[in-house]
Amino acid sequence: MATLSARRGPVGSSSAKPSVITQVENHFEPHYPxxxxxxxxxxxxxxxxxxxxxxxxxxxxxxxxxxSCFARNRPFEELKSIVGAQQKKYLSMNSNTAINVDxxxxxxxxxxxxxxxxLAFCRSDELRRRFIKAELALFRVRWDTDxxxxxxxxxxxxxxxxxxxxxxxxxxxxxxxxxxxxxKFQNDFPKERYIKVHWTRVPDLVQTRQVYLxxxxxxxxxxxQPSVIFQQFHDDLEKALELTARALPRMDEDRLTLVLEHxxxxxxxxxxxxxxxxxxxxxxxxxxxxxxxxxxxxxLCMRMLHDTLRKDCHLKHQGRLQYGLFLKVIGLPxxxxxxxxxxxxxxxxxxxxxxxxxxxIKHNYGLVGKMxxxxxxxxxTILTQNPPSTTDSHGCPYRHYSEDNLRMALQTTMxxxxxxxxxxxxxxxxxxxxxxxxxxxxxTHGLRKxxxxxxxxxxxxxxxxxxxxxxxxxxxxxxxxxxIGEESMSID
Numbered sequence: 001m002a003t004l005s006a007r008r009g010p011v012g013s014s015s016a017k018p019s020v021i022t023q024v025e026n027h028f029e030p031h032y033p034x035x036x037x038x039x040x041x042x043x044x045x046x047x048x049x050x051x052x053x054x055x056x057x058x059x060x061x062x063x064x065x066x067x068s069c070f071a072r073n074r075p076f077e078e079l080k081s082i083v084g085a086q087q088k089k090y091l092s093m094n095s096n097t098a099i100n101v102d103x104x105x106x107x108x109x110x111x112x113x114x115x116x117x118x119l120a121f122c123r124s125d126e127l128r129r130r131f132i133k134a135e136l137a138l139f140r141v142r143w144d145t146d147x148x149x150x151x152x153x154x155x156x157x158x159x160x161x162x163x164x165x166x167x168x169x170x171x172x173x174x175x176x177x178x179x180x181x182x183x184k185f186q187n188d189f190p191k192e193r194y195i196k197v198h199w200t201r202v203p204d205l206v207q208t209r210q211v212y213l214x215x216x217x218x219x220x221x222x223x224x225q226p227s228v229i230f231q232q233f234h235d236d237l238e239k240a241l242e243l244t245a246r247a248l249p250r251m252d253e254d255r256l257t258l259v260l261e262h263x264x265x266x267x268x269x270x271x272x273x274x275x276x277x278x279x280x281x282x283x284x285x286x287x288x289x290x291x292x293x294x295x296x297x298x299x300l301c302m303r304m305l306h307d308t309l310r311k312d313c314h315l316k317h318q319g320r321l322q323y324g325l326f327l328k329v330i331g332l333p334x335x336x337x338x339x340x341x342x343x344x345x346x347x348x349x350x351x352x353x354x355x356x357x358x359x360x361i362k363h364n365y366g367l368v369g370k371m372x373x374x375x376x377x378x379x380x381t382i383l384t385q386n387p388p389s390t391t392d393s394h395g396c397p398y399r400h401y402s403e404d405n406l407r408m409a410l411q412t413t414m415x416x417x418x419x420x421x422x423x424x425x426x427x428x429x430x431x432x433x434x435x436x437x438x439x440x441x442x443x444t445h446g447l448r449k450x451x452x453x454x455x456x457x458x459x460x461x462x463x464x465x466x467x468x469x470x471x472x473x474x475x476x477x478x479x480x481x482x483x484i485g486e487e488s489m490s491i492d
Contacts, residue, residue: 029045029104029108030043030044030045030104030108030111031104032103032104032107032108032111033096033153033157034096034150034153034154034157035093035094035095035096035103035107035142035146035150035154036139036142036143036146036150036151036154037107037110037111037114038158038232038233038236039111039114039115039237039240040236042115043108043111043112043115045108047112049255049259051109051112052112052116052256052259053116053259053263055109055112055113055116056112056113056116056117056120056259056263057263057266058090058091058109058113059090059091059110059113059114059116059117060117060263060266061086061089061090062083062086062087062090062091062138063117063131063134063135063138063266064266064458064460065082065083065086065457065458066079066083066134066137066138067130067133067134067432068432068434068435068438068458069082069083069137069456070133070137071427071430071432071435072435072449072450074450074456076140078450078456079137079141080141080144080145081456082455082456082457083137083138083141084141084145085455091106091109091110091113092106093106093107093110093142094106095146095147095150096147096150097147114135116260116263117131117263118131118240118241118244119244119248119251119256119260120260120261120263120264120266121241121263121264122241122242122244122245122248123245123248123264127264128238128241128242128245131241132234132237132238132241135233135237136230136233136234136237139230139233140226140230143226143229143230155229160228160229160232161197162195162196162197162225162228163195163196163197163217164193164194164195164196165193165194165195165196165219170194173212173214173219174189176212176214176219177189177194177212177219177221179212180209180210180211180212180219181221185221185223192221192222192223193221193222194219194220194221194222195219195220195222195225195228196217196218196219196220197217197218197220197228198216198217198218199211199213199216199217199218201218201228201231201232201235202218202220202224202227202228202231203231204227204231205218205220205224205227206218210224211224265380265383265384266380283331284331284332284333284336285327285330285331285332285333285336286332286336287332287336287337287339287340287343290306290327290332290340291306291310293330293466293470294306294307296469296473297465297466297469297470297473298462298465298466299437299440299441299459299462299465299466300397300398300409300410300413300414300437300440301322301382301394301395301396301397301462302322302323302326302462302466303413303414304393304397304409304413305319305322305323305393305394306323307413308393309323309344310344313344313345313346313347313348314345314347314348315393315394316391316392316393316394318386318388318392318394319392319393319394320341320357320360321364321377321394322377322382322394322395323394324337324341324361324364325364325374325375325376325377326376326377326462326463326466327340328364328365328376329375329376329463330463330466330467334361334362334365334367337361337364337365338358338361341353341357341361345357376461376462376463377462378460378461378462379396379433379434379437379459379460379461379462380460382394382395382396382399382462383396383399383433387400388400396433397409398428398433398436398437399433403425403428403429406425406428407421407425410424410440414440414443414444415444416440416443416444420439420443423439423449424436424439424440424443427439434458434459434460435458437458437459437465438452438453438458438459441453441459441465441468441469445469445472453465453468454468
């Protein structure tokens with residue numbers, strides 16, 4: 001694993017504060033000749049704690065999107081397009097022909113982030129299975145989009161123990177090999193190169209009867225050679241994760257343990273960007289606008305909190321936190337927030353409201369207390385922290401509601417029924433809660449299945465849901481206005 005080496009400040013008397021890390025030393029910068037990586041050697045250089053976590057989070061964003069693609073049964077070409085877009089944002093991996101790019105820095109981040117996530121996802125069979133599946137998909141995408149020359153250079157740089165089938169042996173087995181060759185490849189048979197490996201290295205090809213077997217040896221045509229590479233990547237990673245799981249209990253570093261526990265929860269709901277302030281457009285929201293916005297743009301979790309607040313004129317503490325921070329980030333300023341909550345708690349006397357709630361509302365905005373700018377809660381936080389009791393209103397409806405209650409909420413609040421409702425509930429049953437929420441977004445915004453909240457992305461934050469919904473409405477309004485303008489010009 002990446003080595004964390006640091007100089008510490010001078011140690012004073014016994015009453016002095018504990019020493020702190022002041023500088024991290026980088027002993028050398030690694031060189032990566034290929035974009036593809038089997039991750040067979042752990043990093044042997046220093047990284048900061050910030051890099052340790054932030055690089056892993058960036059990679060986890062991509063893996064979470066890959067898992068979402070699996071849950072939504074996306075074809076490989078769509079997955080490849082989505083992963084490509086995510087890589088450009090979070091984990092760029094340029095080819096060797098790219099200029100004016102620090103390719104080694106990009107590949108260093110890729111190298112370290114993979115090994116950090118190994119530590120996070122080695123803890124159980126289920127986590128290992130999901131990590132291997134997502135990492136293999138990422139490797140396949142990179143293989144498929146890599147330059148042919150670079151891919152061959154990568155192959156030549158590794159000993160994959162691929163036995164060459166001689167011309168004589170190919171001629172001897174021509175009848176059997178042709179029998180395993182689809183009709184559309186029969187004309188290419190004379191120039192097809194074959195390799196031979198033990199059948200356990202290509203179980204997928206054996207299962208689908210795409211290779212000839214003799215004495216435990218599989219004869220693999222060159223066009224199917226990537227299956228050998230992919231299977232070896234899978235097997236090597238599986239073994240490495242088991243070894244890491246055995247070694248993990250010996251890691252004595254509390255700071256890293258907390259980071260790893262946080263990362264291991266990331267595939268459940270994805271990793272969202274932090275939302276701690278209003279929209280970048282600077283648009284503000286007033287208390288009078290909340291009812292209308294809730295009906296048109298809020299995700300189910302916030303819609304249920306809003307409806308409960310309107311019905312009961314009250315929310316319990318965790319509900320106020322979850323909803324209050326959400327409203328802050330959609331653009332509700334402090335004066336409007338105070339007005340909104342005061343009107344909402346209409347059954348409460350003024351002095352009681354001022355005494356019990358005004359301070360907490362200002363605290364959420366960083367105006368009192370620690371003066372901290374608290375971020376709105378992400379899907380991951382809502383799913384994994386402060387689970388609601390039966391009398392609470394906060395949490396994620398897809399995760400915390402019974403199926404009957406969720407069905408009722410989707411029908412009455414979001415207007416979803418029939419096969420669409422079953423589609424959402426199917427994702428919930430398989431514990432893909434963010435996929436279910438994304439499907440609801442598509443259904444309530446007239447989008448095709450698979451479009452997500454934009455570019456095929458899934459929901460990872462309630463504020464992201466609300467902002468994309470408002471942006472979509474704005475773009476539709478602008479398009480309609482432009483069409484009316486063009487029509488009036490043509491009439492003139």
